[in-house]
Amino acid sequence: MAFDEDGDSDGWYWFQECNYSNPDVKPLQPELLDGIDNNCENGIDEGFKDLDSDNDRLSDWAEFHVQFTDWNNPDTDGDGMDDGDEVQVFFSDPTYTDPDDDSDGYYWFQDCDDNDSDRSPGLSEWLNGIDDDCDEDVDEDFLNTDADRDGLVDIDEYNIYMTEWQDADTDDDGLNDGYELFQGTNPLFADLDNDGDGLRWFQDCDDNNSNVNPYASEIRNGIDDNCNGEIDLGLPNLDPKILIVSYSSETAEVNRNIAITAYGNSDTETVLFDFEDSLQTEISINKATVVASSPGIYRGEVCAVTADLFNCESIVVEFTTVQEIEVEPTIKSEPEERSTYVSQVSENIVTVVVLSIVVLLVTILGWKRPKAPVKWEQPVTYDNTVPAAPDLSMWSP
Numbered sequence: 001m002a003f004d005e006d007g008d009s010d011g012w013y014w015f016q017e018c019n020y021s022n023p024d025v026k027p028l029q030p031e032l033l034d035g036i037d038n039n040c041e042n043g044i045d046e047g048f049k050d051l052d053s054d055n056d057r058l059s060d061w062a063e064f065h066v067q068f069t070d071w072n073n074p075d076t077d078g079d080g081m082d083d084g085d086e087v088q089v090f091f092s093d094p095t096y097t098d099p100d101d102d103s104d105g106y107y108w109f110q111d112c113d114d115n116d117s118d119r120s121p122g123l124s125e126w127l128n129g130i131d132d133d134c135d136e137d138v139d140e141d142f143l144n145t146d147a148d149r150d151g152l153v154d155i156d157e158y159n160i161y162m163t164e165w166q167d168a169d170t171d172d173d174g175l176n177d178g179y180e181l182f183q184g185t186n187p188l189f190a191d192l193d194n195d196g197d198g199l200r201w202f203q204d205c206d207d208n209n210s211n212v213n214p215y216a217s218e219i220r221n222g223i224d225d226n227c228n229g230e231i232d233l234g235l236p237n238l239d240p241k242i243l244i245v246s247y248s249s250e251t252a253e254v255n256r257n258i259a260i261t262a263y264g265n266s267d268t269e270t271v272l273f274d275f276e277d278s279l280q281t282e283i284s285i286n287k288a289t290v291v292a293s294s295p296g297i298y299r300g301e302v303c304a305v306t307a308d309l310f311n312c313e314s315i316v317v318e319f320t321t322v323q324e325i326e327v328e329p330t331i332k333s334e335p336e337e338r339s340t341y342v343s344q345v346s347e348n349i350v351t352v353v354v355l356s357i358v359v360l361l362v363t364i365l366g367w368k369r370p371k372a373p374v375k376w377e378q379p380v381t382y383d384n385t386v387p388a389a390p391d392l393s394m395w396s397p
Contacts, residue, residue: 018042033064033071057084069094081107112136127158127165151178163187240268240304241311251318254295258317260288264304268311275300275315292319 017026018040029039033048048061048071056063056074063071069083070076076083076094083094090109092098098107102117112134113119121134125141142154142165150157150168157165163177164170170177173190180187183202191200194207199214201207205227214227220238224231241264248259262271263286273288275281279298280291292298296319303312 033060035064054083056082058087067094079107127154129158148177150176152181161187238267238306238309239265239311240306240309241265242268242271242302242304242313245302245313245315247317250316251320253322254292254319255322256319257289257291258319260290260302260315260317262286262288262302262313264311267306268304269306270304272303272305273300273315274303290317295319295321 012026018037025036025038025040027040031038031041031043031045031047033045035044037044045061045064048064049059051060052058053060054063054070054072054074056069058067058069058071060071063069063083067083067087074082074084077086077097079097079099081090081092081094081098086092086094086098090098090107092107092109098109099114100107100111101114102111102120104111104117104120105122106114106120108114111120112131119130119132119134123132123134125132125135125137125139127139127142129138131138139155139158142158145154146152147154147166148164148168150163152161152163152165154165157163157177161177161181168176168178170187171180171190173192175183175185175187175191177187180191185191185202191202192207193200193204195204195210195213197204197210197213199207204213205224206212212223212225212227216225216227218225218228218230218233218235220232220235222231242262243265244261244263246261248257250258252258260273262273264271271286273281273283275288275290276298278292278294279300280293282289288300288302290298290300298317298319300315300317301312302315303310
C-alpha cells in the first residue's frame with residue numbers, strides 16, 4: 001500500500017482536490033473571479049456570468065475574460081464613459097481613454113473631425129465647403145438662399161462664381177454681382193469708365209476715347225464714333241478730285257530734274273503719282289521729281305484717292321538733248337582789271353615779304369664784312385681816369 005500525501009497541506013488529499021500543489025484551490029473554497037477553479041467543482045469562475053458588480057451593463061465574467069476591464073470599476077479607462085457604453089453603444093475600447101482632442105465636448109467617435117473645434121454635431125452649417133455639423137452633407141442650408149439679395153443663390157456664388165455671398169457688389173464698382181453676370185462682365189473685377197464719358201467699358205465700343213460712345217455724332221474720320229458698328233454711316237459720299245497740277249518746267253534737258261506738284265480737294269485722302277518705268281522718279285508727299293537719261297516725251301498720271309475712289313489726270317513731260325554752244329576765245333585786258341581786292345592784297349603782301357628778306361640779308365652780310373682789318377695797337381698816352389675809347393670808324397658801313 002502507498003502513502004496518500006497532502007502535498008499542499010490544505011487538509012485535502014490529492015484524490016479529493018483538483019490541484020494538490022495550491023493550498024488556495026480545494027473543495028468548499030469560495031469561487032473567485034480569477035480564471036481558476038477555486039472550489040474544484042469543474043467550473044471556472046462560475047457564478048460571475050450573471051453578476052454585474054460595478055453596474056456598467058457588462059457581466060463580471062465578460063469584463064474579466066473578454067473585455068479585460070475592471071469588473072469592480074464602471075469606467076476602467078477613466079474617460080468619463082461607462083465600460084458598457086463604450087462597448088455596446090460607441091464601439092470604442094473601454095481600456096483606452098477616448099480623447100476629445102479639439103475640446104469641443106465630443107469624443108472622437110462622435111466628432112467628424114476631432115482636430116477641428118469648428119466641426120462637431122452641435123454646430124450650425126456654414127457656407128464654406130465643409131460639413132460643419134457632421135451630418136455628412138456640405139453647405140446643405142444654402143441651396144436656396146440669397147443672403148445679399150444680388151439675384152444669385154448663395155451656394156452658386158461660393159462654388160461657381162467665387163463672389164462674396166454676403167456682399168451684393170463683390171468688386172465694389174457699383175454694380176450688383178447678379179447684374180454683372182447678366183451683362184456678361186466679371187463680378188470679381190471692377191467695371192470702369194476709363195475715358196470718363198459716362199459709359200462703362202461694356203457699354204462703350206472704345207473706352208479709351210471719350211469722343212467715341214453710343215451718344216456721339218458720327219463724323220467723317222474713318223472711326224465708328226457712335227458705336228453702331230458702322231463707320232461714317234449717313235455722311236455724304238466722298239468725291240476726291242485733283243485741283244492743281246504744277247510743273248517746275250514741262251521741258252528739260254536730259255539728266256535734269258522736272259518737279260511736279262499736285263493737290264487734291266478736301267475729300268482726298270492721298271495723292272498718288274505713276275510714271276513710265278523708263279523715268280527715274282523720286283516721290284514725296286504731293287510732289288514727284290522725274291529725270292530721264294534719254295530724250296523723248298514721257299507720260300504718267302497723278303490721282304486723288306479716297307478709299308476705293310480715284311480721280312486722275314495725265315502728266316506729259318519732255319526731255320531734250322543737251323545743246324552744245326561754241327565759244328571763241330578773245331584777248332582782253334579786262335580780266336586783269338577785274339582782279340579782286342583780295343587777290344591784289346595777296347600779291348602785294350608777297351612782294352613786300354620778298355623785298356624785306358632781301359634787305360635783311362644785305363644788312364647782315366654788310367655788318368659782318370669790315371672794309372679792311374686793322375691791327376690794334378696799345379695807345380701811348382692814357383687818361384688819368386678813363387681809358388681812351390677805341391676807334392670804331394672802321395666798323396661803319
